[in-house]
Amino acid sequence: MTTAADPNPNKFPALISGAQNSFTCQRCQMTNSRQIYWLPSHVYYCPHCIGLGRLTSQDWLVAYPEVNAFAPVAKPLAWQGTLTSAQRQVAGELCQVWRQQGEHLVWAVTGSGKTEMLFPMLQQAVLHRDRIALAAPRIDVCTELYPRIQAAFPGVSCGLLYGSGQLKYQYTQILVCTVHQLLKFRQAFDVLVLDECDSFPYLNNPMLHAAVKQAVKPHHTLIYLSATPSLEYQQRIQQQQLNYSLLNRRFHGHDLPVPRYQTVGFGKTITTNWTLQQHLKKLVQQQQRFLLFVPSIASSEKISRQLTYVLPTLSQNFVHAKDPQRVAKVAAFRRGHWQALITTTVLERGVSFDNIDVIVWQADNERFNMQTLVQIAGRAGRSAQYSNNQVTFYGHKYTRAIQQAITTIIELNHG
Ligand SMILES: [Zn+2]
Known part of the structure; x- marks a missing residue:
């Protein structure tokens, strides 16, 4: 294209x-x-x-051969924010990577402001008339990223492309898209930023790995972003095949909330577990908004129905990957609709809400691996004002994934 x-x-x-x-x-x-x-x-x-x-x-x-036919923009970056010294360090490293070209991983904890860290490098690339793609495996990440990129680079043409997207494809200097959409491009991009590179469906998917490789020009800059790099990236780092930048502090400098584990008796459901019900009642009283993560699509709808009876005063709704209202519901929740959103792992990453507590029901379910649990916990405490949001994992069994997730977060906090 x-x-x-x-x-x-x-x-x-x-x-x-x-x-x-x-x-x-x-x-x-x-x-x-x-x-x-x-x-x-x-x-x-x-x-x-x-x-x-x-x-x-x-x-x-x-x-079509990529011709980089972009109108010059004198000062492309309109973003007025300031980077912390740690963010500045990573931003400088990325500018260096862009000058030399090649591949690089940014390992940055959830809520560390990794998008903003890209801005100086992206500005250099725009001025150089590079064509840029910002790709992510999930639609939610793309729809959240797109308006931020538009706001930061208002004079630069910017498009959004995903499977069921409403926007018609146009030739733009910056493209925000799902990784699947990269299959439509061949040697098109000088710079490709792959956000959430450790997540489904990109992870271990040879077709999407091929999509990334064929979408970039022979000489390119490829930046991987992750809060929880998979073993594959960690091994490449250890074998010195991949350079990386590490940012283990959130932009506001506060610790990541450390999850609390709460045992649930065998066979207890959300309607019969007294501890969870007390917990939810307290949140209703305090008017504390929260995300309730559950292991499956079916359970998200079922638990939402059950909560209507158990806690009629709680305003809530559910969302999952197959929900046709998914994008609209996430946007509504961000605008303050509903006190709670019952969700599957579809919202485990890439989405940011202010002042949110996090509860994981059946955290011992195999759907919740260590990386997923770290990402989910990372939805809490994202703003400086509410950095002490609570994260609670409810489970029948204290699994290895739960234990590793909690240990990882504690270690990241200790730097
Ligand atoms: Zn094919």
């Missing part, structure tokens, strides 16, 4: 036949079997990237 004014696109077949009845998709680089993925009339198709529109053996792909 690029400007339609460009007269010289590269055109190539969407699917290329290989040995033993296999074929490789030129959009997502996945290899499949012709015997399985065929349609009547002996046409075959790629099942992997079908979410972006079905590609068959009769289709062609078109790639």
Whole structure:
């Protein structure tokens, strides 16, 4: 995708036949079997990237060479905030990375202001007329990031692209998009920032890893951002294959809230657990807003219904990945609608609300791994004024994930 004014696109077949009845998709680089993925009339198709529109053996792909046709902007960065000295250090390191090109990881705790740390580097890149993509695995992260980037760089063209997005694609200097959307680009970006690089669905997904690699130009700057880098990144750091910047303090300088663990008796539900009910009643009295994390879509709806009976005075709603109202509900909660939002791990990261307590129900469920629990705990205490928000994990079993999450947070606080 690029400007339609460009007269010289590269055109190539969407699917290329290989040995033993296999074929490789030129959009997502996945290899499949012709015997399985065929349609009547002996046409075959790629099942992997079908979410972006079905590609068959009769289709062609078109790639326009990236020409960086952007109008110069004298002072692109309008952001008036100040970076803390720790943020400034990382921002300076990123500017250095951009000058030299290459890959770099920013390991920054939740709420440390990692977006703002990117601004000086992004400004350099904009002035240089680089084309920039800010990609994240999840839609919620993109929709939260987009207005912040627009506000920080008001004179720079900026687009937002995700699967069910309403905005029509336009050629812009900055693009905020989900990682899936990168499959539509080929050698397009000089700078690619991959936010939440340790999260589903990017993690361990070869198609999305290929998407990142083919979306950048041969000479590029690739910045990974994470609060909880996966083992893969940690190993690359140890083997000196990847440089990184570490920021273990939130921008307001206060500690991360350390989660409290509360045992739940076997078989207790949200309607029969006395401790949780007392806890929720107290929050209602104090009018303290909170997120209640639960392990599944079904339980988010069920628990929301149960709370309507148990605590009728609590204004609440639920949200999950398959909720068609998901984006609107998150926006409404941010504007102050409802005291509580019952949610699955869909809100574990990338979203920021002021003054929120956090409760995890069934924290011992296998859906809650160590990284997820650290991210969830990171939703609390994000503003300086309310840095002492409470985080409580309710579980029947004190799992290794719970123990490691609590230990990790304590260690990060001690620097
Ligand atoms: Zn494909």
